[in-house]
Amino acid sequence: MNFYFAPMESITMYPLRNIHKDMFGADISKYYSPFVTAAKSKHFKNREKNDILPIHNEPFAKDNDTSLVVQIMSGNSETFLWAAKEIAQLGYKELNLNLGCPASTVVNRHKGAGLLSDPDYLDSMLSEIFEAKEKTDELKDIDISIKTRLGVTDENEALKLMEIYAKYPISEMTVHARVKDDFYKNSPRLDAFCNSVKRYRECGGKALICYNGNIFSKKDYESTITLLEKEGIANEVSSMMLGRGLLENPALARELAGKEALAAPELKEYLTKLYAGYEEYIPEERNVIFKLLEHWAFIHTHFENCDKYLKAIRKARSKGEYLAAVRNMFASCKFK
Ligand SMILES: Cc1cc2nc3c(=O)[nH]c(=O)nc-3n(C[C@H](O)[C@H](O)[C@H](O)COP(=O)(O)O)c2cc1C
Structure with missing residues (x-):
């Protein structure tokens, strides 16, 4: 199992990422930056741009390290493609589209989890992104991944979303096993996660699949794995993204990998x-x-x-x- 450090706005900025990588990075395969906004003005906010400049991310800038993934917040293909090109030029190899942020300021602008409320629009946005990617030299070799929730209000929305995601060459799909209205509360919807994975594969989706939600301890990890095994999809899930669990215990991935506990x-x-x-x-x-x-x-x-x-x-x-x-x-x- 691969472990990823989740993006967390204002928390997982470069000081934390660099220090964490230095001390505990051996067991983390990827770090995700908090989202960088692809604004209509085609300018990045200083704070967001600074966060991803290679000069501030030195531990990631050596030995062809590709483990830092930049997340983009965008509500349309045009701004996404603009931001993707700019960020690709900084040397990043994977860009991640945010389809999960539940904040009303984001959702009301038809971004983040707001895009999940309009599957037809999301379908056309992804279609434009992947079509343009093939024709754009700077993006041809870049992986585009997504981080999605199961829906806005109802977990069954995920079934339609999976049909859409399966149509595109997404490199990796992280599913935060909640709907937008859950925010960060309630238990993750594990049954709905399993059904989504099955649906995605039935529809021919080929992306790697990453599980996200409430992994705080070895016990949480093992019970999630047991459920995935029971549902026959353990082999489909190649990674787990850890967020608040790593804030609580920076050595969590090491422990989940069967090594020493935090001292x-x-x-x-x-x-x-x-x-x-x-x-x-x-x-x-x-x-x-x-x-x-x-x-x-x-x-x-x-x-x-x-x-x-x-x-x-x-x-x-x-x-x-x-x-x-x-x-x-x-x-x-x-x-x-
Ligand atoms: C304070 C905070 C900020 C977050 N910022 C982002 C973000 O910028 N992009 C994103 O995709 N998810 C963001 N998330 C969601 C996390 O990446 C993750 O999906 C969520 O916390 C569930 O994982 P966990 O239970 O392991 O914490 C944020 C979560 C928190 C608590």
Whole structure:
């Protein structure tokens, strides 16, 4: 099984990706950038462009490493193709179309999961993209993958979507086993995921298939595999994309691969490196701390009876206070 680091807007930016790759990258086959918006103005937002510039992604820029995939948010073939050409010129070999973002600001603009509400439009958009790809020198050798949900409100929408996806030479299809209206809540819809995979293959779809949704532990992983085996599709799913599970446990992929569990000293080192990485990336100390707090919202689960210590971390308003509070957490709470 291959493991991928999911795109997470504002969290999995280059400081995190580079540090994670350096420490835990041996068990991650691909990292996905958060989406880069393909705007009608044909300009990238500075923050999004900076995130994918090779100069900021040095660990990925050597030895023909192709493990960083850039995700594009676009509501039509024209802007997608413009962005794809620009990004391909930076040296990327795989581009991923976002068909899952549930945010109303995105959906209302007919992008992300918004595209799933109009299968005929999505069909014509994909048709235009793949037709143009063949005729465009810069894109001919680029893989185009998708990351989709099962539908907008009803998981059965996936059956029609799979018919559409199967028509195109998509390199890999990641299915986040939820519908748009689930946002990130509820359990993943595993039965609907299995039915979608079957439908996709019945329709002749050839893409690699990646499962995504709520893999936080070895137990989650094994129960998902057991279900895929029971449904006879374990061999069809070649990868799993891990999102919040990797925020909680940066060594999750290593553990799922049957190797060592996360140790306290390496978590400490990871957090120290993240602080230094964000210090270069974010000008204000307070905002660096806020960024680290996003991680602590997940990471605190490794510490037993840590409420008091976590509160101190959350209250820190300077680097000194923050580092002292983190030291206390490691010194005082049992690591699990
Ligand atoms: C804060 C946050 C930001 C996200 N940003 C993106 C994004 O930019 N592109 C995308 O395709 N999915 C995005 N996602 C969805 C994740 O990639 C993933 O599909 C989702 O979290 C389910 O996987 P998980 O249960 O392993 O976390 C985001 C999720 C979260 C929680």
